[in-house]
Amino acid sequence: MEDKALHILNSTFGYSEFRDQQQAIIAQLIDGRDAVVLMPTGGGKSLCYQIPAMARAGVGIIVSPLIALMQDQVAALKQLGVSAAFLNSTLDAASAREVEQQLLRGELDMLYVAPERLTTERFLNLLERAPIALFAIDEAHCVSQWGHDFRPEYIQLSILHERFPAIPRIALTATADAPTRKEIIQRLALENAELFVSGFDRPNIRYSISQNQGNAKEQLLRFILNEHENDAGIVYCLSRKKVEQIAAWLSSKGLNALPYHAGLSAPIRQQHQSRFLSEDGVIIVATIAFGMGIDKPDVRFVAHLNLPKSIESYYQETGRAGRDGLPSDAWMMYGLQDVIMLKQMMETSDADEAHKRVERHKLQSMLGFSELTTCRRQALLKYFDDHLEQPCGNCDTCLVPVETWDATVVAQKALSCVYKTNQRFGVTYLIDVMLGKDMARIKQFGHDQLSVYGIGKELDAKQWNSVYRQLIARNLLSVDVEGHGNLRLTEQCRPVLRGEETLHLRKESKQIKLTQRGRKAYNTVKDTEKALWEALRACRKTLADESNVPPYVIFHDATLMEMVERQPQNHDQFSRMSGVGEKKLEAYADEFLKVIREHIDTVANATSSSDTVEETLSLLRSGMNAEAIAAHRNLKLTTIHTHLAKAIETGEVELQQVIELSEKEIKTIQNAFLNFGDEDRKLKPIHEAFEGAYDYGLLQCIRASIDIPA
Ligand code: ADP
Numbered sequence: 053m054e055d056k057a058l059h060i061l062n063s064t065f066g067y068s069e070f071r072d073q074q075q076a077i078i079a080q081l082i083d084g085r086d087a088v089v090l091m092p093t094g095g096g097k098s099l100c101y102q103i104p105a106m107a108r109a110g111v112g113i114i115v116s117p118l119i120a121l122m123q124d125q126v127a128a129l130k131q132l133g134v135s136a137a138f139l140n141s142t143l144d145a146a147s148a149r150e151v152e153q154q155l156l157r158g159e160l161d162m163l164y165v166a167p168e169r170l171t172t173e174r175f176l177n178l179l180e181r182a183p184i185a186l187f188a189i190d191e192a193h194c195v196s197q198w199g200h201d202f203r204p205e206y207i208q209l210s211i212l213h214e215r216f217p218a219i220p221r222i223a224l225t226a227t228a229d230a231p232t233r234k235e236i237i238q239r240l241a242l243e244n245a246e247l248f249v250s251g252f253d254r255p256n257i258r259y260s261i262s263q264n265q266g267n268a269k270e271q272l273l274r275f276i277l278n279e280h281e282n283d284a285g286i287v288y289c290l291s292r293k294k295v296e297q298i299a300a301w302l303s304s305k306g307l308n309a310l311p312y313h314a315g316l317s318a319p320i321r322q323q324h325q326s327r328f329l330s331e332d333g334v335i336i337v338a339t340i341a342f343g344m345g346i347d348k349p350d351v352r353f354v355a356h357l358n359l360p361k362s363i364e365s366y367y368q369e370t371g372r373a374g375r376d377g378l379p380s381d382a383w384m385m386y387g388l389q390d391v392i393m394l395k396q397m398m399e400t401s402d403a404d405e406a407h408k409r410v411e412r413h414k415l416q417s418m419l420g421f422s423e424l425t426t427c428r429r430q431a432l433l434k435y436f437d438d439h440l441e442q443p444c445g446n447c448d449t450c451l452v453p454v455e456t457w458d459a460t461v462v463a464q465k466a467l468s469c470v471y472k473t474n475q476r477f478g479v480t481y482l483i484d485v486m487l488g489k490d491m492a493r494i495k496q497f498g499h500d501q502l503s504v505y506g507i508g509k510e511l512d513a514k515q516w517n518s519v520y521r522q523l524i525a526r527n528l529l530s531v532d533v534e535g536h537g538n539l540r541l542t543e544q545c546r547p548v549l550r551g552e553e554t555l556h557l558r559k560e561s562k563q564i565k566l567t568q569r570g571r572k573a574y575n576t577v578k579d580t581e582k583a584l585w586e587a588l589r590a591c592r593k594t595l596a597d598e599s600n601v602p603p604y605v606i607f608h609d610a611t612l613m614e615m616v617e618r619q620p621q622n623h624d625q626f627s628r629m630s631g632v633g634e635k636k637l638e639a640y641a642d643e644f645l646k647v648i649r650e651h652i653d654t655v656a657n658a659t660s661s662s663d664t665v666e667e668t669l670s671l672l673r674s675g676m677n678a679e680a681i682a683a684h685r686n687l688k689l690t691t692i693h694t695h696l697a698k699a700i701e702t703g704e705v706e707l708q709q710v711i712e713l714s715e716k717e718i719k720t721i722q723n724a725f726l727n728f729g730d731e732d733r734k735l736k737p738i739h740e741a742f743e744g745a746y747d748y749g750l751l752q753c754i755r756a757s758i759d760i761p762a
């Protein structure tokens with residue numbers, strides 16, 4: 053039986069081995085027993101029921117709460133040559149009847165069904181007449197009333213056990229806090245199931261959090277351009293207005309960014325979501341409304357421009373990056389204003405006091421997490437009672453250790469200023485007082501007479517802002533949210549105020565660039581073999597459009613990357629790549645092999661082109677001028693100039709060796725390029741400016757000399 057599972061893994065899915073617990077889970081089901089599976093996003097849950105569904109006789113019935121997700125999975129399975137279908141409200145009556153007939157005839161390996169349909173009497177009767185391999189309950193946390201996406205229909209699913217006691221069941225989720233887990237087991241009557249728990253870690257996600265120093269959107273842009281050009285990503289903002297602004301800003305910079313929030317009409321939202329899924333490199337800027345049930349494996353980054361309200365939310369939202377296991381970024385930028393705004397939203401909500409207390413506590417934990425000076429992954433896992441022995445080496449604090457400074461005295465000043473102004477003012481005003489600003493408002497309150505007036509000139513306003521933020525994050529100050537965000541002292545600040553405790557705060561660093569530090573695969577491949585990578589993506593996109601499926605359904609990024617690395621030349625080599633099963637080999641190998649072959653040829657040509665440049669240069673060194681070389685090699689003069697321009701650019705020869713113009717003339721032409729040329733320094737405008745006095749080859753050489761330091 054197990055051989056059969058491995059065979060399916062190899063031949064249908066094109067993977068060489070099982071991951072972690074997959075094999076054990078699959079064996080459990082093939083043997084006809086139940087399983088509860090807690091596995092992080094991207095861990096590989098789908099195979100845990102797909103393979104047993106294929107290995108066992110009959111059809112696997114998969115309950116899934118999200119229509120988009122069902123359609124995606126079925127499309128992907130069909131691409132693999134598996135007989136799969138779904139039943140949900142998007143099908144018209146005739147198509148639904150056809151699927152039901154296939155079910156009864158035993159033609160399906162897998163059938164995806166929405167829970168409300170599954171639990172109808174009519175459908176249950178239908179199932180009793182069909183051969184069934186197993187029941188899989190995906191997103192099983194939907195059964196939990198306390199969870200984030202409770203689905204009342206899920207509670208009815210215990211009926212499966214009553215009506216089909218002999219058929220194995222598997223419940224799967226990525227949400228695994230203890231209460232939810234207990235609820236799943238109890239409500240679905242899975243007390244006898246074996247529990248399979250994988251860790252929470254998502255090692256391919258790099259966590260980094262930095263402080264908003266007033267230029268968040270520029271930082272975001274730089275982050276995307278530096279590390280994720282042409283990648284798909286999600287940017288989360290707190291408000292609709294911010295979503296619109298950021299999407300417009302990124303678009304104005306030439307990125308493919310689309311807004312998504314509840315204020316947009318349903319057709320627009322639908323359109324943006326499907327572009328995100330079906331095109332390469334689309335960035336969705338969204339409120340947290342976006343992302344639930346998005347199963348896109350190649351989201352390369354999730355950026356937060358605001359603080360999520362809890363560590364759970366942070367983990368869930370960042371978890372949408374890198375489901376395919378390739379290096380991905382969880383990047384966040386936050387500032388004091390976000391904290392104040394979140395606290396205000398929380399306190400003014402309609403929730404009862406007990407609820408608010410929990411939320412306050414969660415936000416405080418999130419703040420603490422953001423200000424950490426130790427490994428973020430260790431802290432994140434610890435929050436979920438998981439454990440990581442060593443610092444991870446793949447988060448910002450591991451990669452660029454945070455410097456701290458003794459801020460005890462500074463904190464005392466900041467706290468005193470709050471106290472002396474009667475805890476009635478917000479950060480901006482407090483900082484003005486500490487800096488001794490000459491302002492009517494300060495005088496009006498008589499605060500220019502206080503001992504704290506002008507007491508803080510050793511730091512500037514930005515630095516004070518950072519100090520206040522950290523004091524709030526450490527709960528030494530609280531934000532009075534009913535007023536206008538004025539700060540109050542908390543119990544915890546006493547020891548610091550009294551000088552009984554020293555306080556170390558983070559030094560704010562400039563936005564750190566992490567790219568060059570130990571980044572594996574993805575980015576490096578992109579640099580060296582970018583052209584091939586892009587050509588393969590284009591090929592994938594064409595094939596995807598032809599079949600009307602998202603590109604990742606054809607091949608995942610990981611498979612394309614393997615093509616870049618290994619450059620397979622024939623079917624045999626192609627079939628050995630991860631993600632290439634029999635069906636895809638047959639359907640797609642030729643197209644991709646052609647792209648790879650073309651690439652190899654281009655590279656070969658480029659090499660021979662460097663040979664021809666070499667020949668021109670050696671003739672130049674032997675004393676010939678450009679005209680003589682052209683005549684000797686029987687090439688056009690412009691071609692020789694193009695060779696020489698290349699050599700000038702790389703500094704192998706000097707401009708003066710190549711052209712016979714006076715210093716002054718050269719200067720004039722160079723200046724023309726610098727002054728009235730466009731950014732690309734096109735040749736044509738310059739050629740015209742001098743009324744054709746200098747030919748293009750010559751201009752090319754002069755242009756090549758411009759950025760060479762004298
Ligand atoms: P989950 O549902 O747990 O979020 P998926 O089932 O979507 O995860 O799997 C995540 C990715 O890992 C998919 O791209 C899947 O094809 C891939 N994958 C799963 N199992 C294996 C395996 N044994 N070898 C290689 N890739 C795998």
Ligand code: ZN
Binds near residue numbers: 427429444446450
């Ligand atoms: Zn770390």
